[in-house]
Every structure is written in structure tokens, then in C-alpha cells.
Amino acid sequence: MTDSNALGHEDEAPTDELLADLERLAETRNSSRRTGSQDAPSISDSAASSEHQRLYMFVDELASPIRAALVADEAPPILPEYGELEEVGRGGMGIVYRSTHQKMQRVDAIKVIRPDRLTGVSFDAVKQMQNRFEREVRLAAYVAHEHIVPVYQVGEIDGCPWFSMQFVIGTTLNELSKPDVSNTSQVPSPLEVLKSEVPVPERMAGYIEKIARAVDAVHRHGILHGDIKPHNILIETETDRPLLSDFGLAEFDACDASMTSTGVAGTLAYMAPELAQAAKRNASPDEIAANRSVSSDVYSLGATLWAALTGRSPREADGFPSTLPVELLRICQKSMAEDPSSRHASAKEFADDLATWLNRPRWNRFFPGLRHLLWMVVAPLLFANGAVVWFLLRLRASEPWVWLAIFVGYAPLFATFGASQQFNRASESARRGLWSIWIGHAVGSLACLTSLSIMFHADPYRAIAVFYPCWAVISSVALFAKSGNFWTAYRWIGVAWSVIAVLLAAIPTVSPIAFGFFAALTCIIIARGDREFWNA
Amino acid sequence: MEESGTDVAKSLDHFRPVLLTLAEAMISSTLRGDLEASDIVQQTLLEAHCNAEQLALMSHGAFFSWLRSALNHNVLDAVKHLKAQKNDVRRRVRASDLEASFIRLEQVLVADETSPSEVMQRNEQVCIMLSALQTLSDNQRKAVIMKHLNGRSLRDIAGELGLSEPAAAGVLHRGRQQLAKCLKEQCDD
Numbered sequence: 001m002t003d004s005n006a007l008g009h010e011d012e013a014p015t016d017e018l019l020a021d022l023e024r025l026a027e028t029r030n031s032s033r034r035t036g037s038q039d040a041p042s043i044s045d046s047a048a049s050s051e052h053q054r055l056y057m058f059v060d061e062l063a064s065p066i067r068a069a070l071v072a073d074e075a076p077p078i079l080p081e082y083g084e085l086e087e088v089g090r091g092g093m094g095i096v097y098r099s100t101h102q103k104m105q106r107v108d109a110i111k112v113i114r115p116d117r118l119t120g121v122s123f124d125a126v127k128q129m130q131n132r133f134e135r136e137v138r139l140a141a142y143v144a145h146e147h148i149v150p151v152y153q154v155g156e157i158d159g160c161p162w163f164s165m166q167f168v169i170g171t172t173l174n175e176l177s178k179p180d181v182s183n184t185s186q187v188p189s190p191l192e193v194l195k196s197e198v199p200v201p202e203r204m205a206g207y208i209e210k211i212a213r214a215v216d217a218v219h220r221h222g223i224l225h226g227d228i229k230p231h232n233i234l235i236e237t238e239t240d241r242p243l244l245s246d247f248g249l250a251e252f253d254a255c256d257a258s259m260t261s262t263g264v265a266g267t268l269a270y271m272a273p274e275l276a277q278a279a280k281r282n283a284s285p286d287e288i289a290a291n292r293s294v295s296s297d298v299y300s301l302g303a304t305l306w307a308a309l310t311g312r313s314p315r316e317a318d319g320f321p322s323t324l325p326v327e328l329l330r331i332c333q334k335s336m337a338e339d340p341s342s343r344h345a346s347a348k349e350f351a352d353d354l355a356t357w358l359n360r361p362r363w364n365r366f367f368p369g370l371r372h373l374l375w376m377v378v379a380p381l382l383f384a385n386g387a388v389v390w391f392l393l394r395l396r397a398s399e400p401w402v403w404l405a406i407f408v409g410y411a412p413l414f415a416t417f418g419a420s421q422q423f424n425r426a427s428e429s430a431r432r433g434l435w436s437i438w439i440g441h442a443v444g445s446l447a448c449l450t451s452l453s454i455m456f457h458a459d460p461y462r463a464i465a466v467f468y469p470c471w472a473v474i475s476s477v478a479l480f481a482k483s484g485n486f487w488t489a490y491r492w493i494g495v496a497w498s499v500i501a502v503l504l505a506a507i508p509t510v511s512p513i514a515f516g517f518f519a520a521l522t523c524i525i526i527a528r529g530d531r532e533f534w535n536a
Numbered sequence: 537m538e539e540s541g542t543d544v545a546k547s548l549d550h551f552r553p554v555l556l557t558l559a560e561a562m563i564s565s566t567l568r569g570d571l572e573a574s575d576i577v578q579q580t581l582l583e584a585h586c587n588a589e590q591l592a593l594m595s596h597g598a599f600f601s602w603l604r605s606a607l608n609h610n611v612l613d614a615v616k617h618l619k620a621q622k623n624d625v626r627r628r629v630r631a632s633d634l635e636a637s638f639i640r641l642e643q644v645l646v647a648d649e650t651s652p653s654e655v656m657q658r659n660e661q662v663c664i665m666l667s668a669l670q671t672l673s674d675n676q677r678k679a680v681i682m683k684h685l686n687g688r689s690l691r692d693i694a695g696e697l698g699l700s701e702p703a704a705a706g707v708l709h710r711g712r713q714q715l716a717k718c719l720k721e722q723c724d725d
Contacts (some may be wrong), residue, residue, distance in 0.1 A: 016702035
């Protein structure tokens, strides 16, 4: 029965601090062994640790049959305010129960952090996490938002934090986004039929857009969620309303993910790289909390959108399916940029991007090639406009006619913008930006031409010859301005127009035709880029 | 008759520390202040004395089984009595949980081994270990029971004993050393 090797050596006296570390490591190793994880931290090879490990295993193996009998690990906790707890779900970190609040006679969902998930974590660290959890949940409870699951109560039972929240009848976004979720064997309800009429990308983007607005609401109150993922988004069956849950649990999840590999698929996959790295190297709760920011939540929103669209987390997926809209891929890519400063500046900006795509004009939704077509029509018109101006100059036509011909070129351009505008709240700022740039372009050009006419009042044709390089410079500036909020390729087109300005100065006699040609070429480039942009 | 009574008394002395450890492990921490394991064991041993004639005819295994059953009933009675006395919801303990623990314990001790000798050997091992635990100091015993019989974490143990985590780890480690030493001595004997 006894093992002589297991006996302690009296001459070795490890410090209590070392013993506490060894004890926690042994707990973690045992916990990992139970969950089948391969990521358990290794025990160092010192004599003290070997001695500790031998003794631990020796006593633990002897006691294991009785422990198996005495420890009822499946028994739900007893909460004073609630009746019998009925388990309804189990995640990597917590167990969800359903129970009736005795006084309110209200059915609540109760989430209890699994005690085995906190093994190997020091008392102080857990206490810190619990305090922060309670503070964050209480703060989140202040933010009453239609897309946030209301939290009713926070507490602690046998050292395990728990909280009660609204019991949402529905499913999680994670289950909904799985490809095999369509239960073809059952007759769908009328609501299901209605929902199925909405294409999947639109439906998923709609959920995430609403969740992003809820996240923005809590961000404005100075609260970070820290653990946004499809598992934490509930879709209410009756109303098809997405609800965000599990505020303040990020630390427990990060701790779980860092300690065992079971959490990787559920949490690290949706975690911003700066947080994932901290979690992987077993950073302290304080360090993980310090790395959390608005942009890390934005990253998680992007990763959640990706998973909702593809059914797999970004780390599991081979790539973005070509059948899905490229615009959504761009939104995901921007929000999931490695560099936090390259992501959307806020959850609202992310939501606005999604709303812009969701509220794109119907013709654009059903005829994505229309904008491309319009640009392709505008291209020859601009070239023709340049040719007409050149012809009028050759004819020595009167100055007002030449001016009119020059500014008529703006008509097809503005007509295109008008036709492709997206009149909705989300795109309002973008719409205003676009019009400001191009109206500014037209007004600047008019001012420039007027100034040049005054300067060269003796030779108005000389003024027009000088005007074209200036017009190219104004166009270059306008395209640079557009590159900020729109397509980044506008930046390079802007550079090209600076070169064109120099070229036009060198060939004053044919500058209107050359200008028209380059304007037409720009339209064709934009049309091609646009087709790629909207190609669904 | 007197001889059989002496045998029963010897057996009860043998099982006393075993029952004490079992009772300490079965009584949850929330009840520990109100229920004394030694009182429950004392009552169980008293009942055994009253049934000495019947117990004298039993085999070693059946004797231990009878004691476990009596201990279980006494623990349950004590918990029910406490519940009736103090209607404090924080101290609610499901009788079904305790009963389930006991049933599992019986399954472990009267397990599906093929030979009765293996069952005996296993029970003897369990008895020796549970008995050896009573030779440890109070804190060491509590720490080892909480750690290895109740599956509690170092954090919980430190909280229960009112010690810092390093101090609790030290107590636990020394308790294990002491236990291993005691077990070796018993086996050598």
C-alpha cells in the first residue's frame, strides 16, 4: 500500500511560497487531466517539486475512490432566493441553470462559474476577478438597452461567482450560424418562413449591427465587454431580437482559455491579438484587463460577424467564401486588423459600416453592376466634353460658351453620385462628405478659372490653357480627400493626377482633350474598382 | 458473551478513527460549526454497543458496513434536525445529496471486484488511510480531507482554515508527509 519513494525527506524544507506555487500547478495539472487538455503547465524539475508531486499523487490516488463517492460534482448549488435549479446549458466556463425567483415568481437564467475553472488560480487573483466582475456587471445593469440581456442579481456561492439574468427563449448566434442548423425534418413555423426569406448575410449582418450599437452604448458608459463572441449573443425566438449577454465574464474566460485548450475555440478565436497573446502567456488578470480596449471589442465584433457569416471562427476558417459579399469581407478585415489603430475607431463606426451595406439602395442590392455601368457611361461623356472644349477653343468660340462647356462636364459626374447615393442615417456622413468634396471641387475650379481670367484678361484662351493643369491639381487634392473615407486606391489616383497636372502644363494646346482622356480613364478605373467592391 | 463484547469493543476502537474521518468528510463546511463529527461518531458507536450481540456474529466487512449505514443515518438525522431547528436557507443541504454520497460510497467499498478478498483488501486500505488521517494534527487533517477527500482547492482550504495560501500549502504538504510516514509505519507493523 505504501510507497517508500513517496515519503518526504526531512532535510529538504521548501518554502511555503514555493509549496503554494507547486500546489496550484498540481491543481491545474489535475484539472487539465480531467478535461483532456495537453496544455497543462509543467512542474519544474527541482527536488522539492518532485517530492511534492510524488506525495501529492500518492495521497490523491489513495483518496480518489472515497472522493469520487463524497464529491457530487454535478449537484447544482443552492441559492437562497431561488427554488430548485435546473441545468439548461454548460459552457467552457459556466453552467447555466433555469430557476424561479421565489419572491418575484419570475423564471430567470442563472449562470454559475464552474469551480473547476478557477483551480490553480490564487485566492487574491480570483478575488480581484470577482470584484471586477461584480463591478462590471453592476455597471452594465445601468445601461438598459434593448439588445443587452438584463442582469438582475450578482452573488457568490461556495467561492464561485454567479449572476441571474433574463431567461431568453431562443438560441445562440453560434448555434444559428452552424451550417447544419437547418432542421429540414420539421415543419417550419410562419416566423421561420419569414426569417428564411431574408438572405443569410443580411440577417447575420443585421444581428451584429444591432449588437454593435449595444456595445457602443456600453462603451459610452466606460464599460468594456471583453468577451464578444457568437456564444454570448442570444437570438430571441419570438421577436428575432439579438441580445448580448455575459458582461464582466471576460476575465474568467480568458483565465480558462489560458489554462486549458478547451477554451481556445470558444474564446481565443474571437479575442484581439493583443489580448490573446496576454492570455496565452498566463498574464495576470490586471494585465489582461489593461490590454482590453474599445478596439479589442471592435475586433471581437468583426470576428463574430465572420463566424456568423461562415459558421466558423476566423482562426478555423480557410478563407472567406467567395459567395459572400466582398463588402462584408472588407468590414471584417478592417475591424480585425492586427494593429488596433487600423480598426474601426468605435463600435458605432463598425455598426454604421454594416448599416451602410444593409441599407444600400434596392437597385444596388439586386443590380450590383449599376454603379459600374453608370461610371462606364460617364467615361466617354467626359472624354467627349474635353474634345468639345478643345474644338470650341480651336473655333475661337466666345468665352462664356467655353466656360459652359467646361462646367457641363460636372453634370454627368453629379448625376452618377446622385443616382448611387444611399439615403439613410448611417451613410449620411459619407454622403455629405462626398458631396462636399465634389461641390468644393467645382467651386474651387470656378474660382480658379475666374482668377486666371482676371490675371490673363488680355488673353482668355491663355487663361483656359493654364486652367487645365490647375484643374488637375484640384482633382488630385479631391481624390486624396476621398481616399480617407472611401476607396484607398483614390490615393494613388490622386498621385497620378498630380503627374497629369505637370503633363498638361507641358502640352497646353491639347490639354482639354488630354484632361478628358485622363478623366475618362479615371472613371474606368473607378468602375472596375467599384465592380469589385460591390461584386456579390 | 463477555468475549464477544470485548471483540466488538476492539473492533469499534479500530473503526472509530475511520468513522471520524468519514463523518468529517461528509459534513459540509457550512454545517461544520453546528455539527460535530465526534458527536455523531460517538452516537454511532453507542448504537453499536447496544447491538453488540448482533454485531459479534458479523464478519469484518459486514461489521464495517453496519457502522457506515448507522453513521449515514445519524448524519442525515443530524442534518434534518438542524434544518428544522434553524430555518436558514444558507444551510440548506439536500438530504438526497447526502444519500447519493452514501450510495456511491457503498458502491466504492462493496465494488464489483471479482473476489471477496479483493474487496476486503481494498476496504482495509481505505480503513488504514482514513484511520491514519486521525493521527495528523487538527489543521493538517482538515487540510488533507478538504484537499483529497472533498476535492477543494488550495484557495478554499486557506479560506476555511483562516490561513494565507502559502501557510495552507505548508500545512497541507506537511500533513501529506505525516500521512505517508504513518501509513508506512502501519504497513511495516
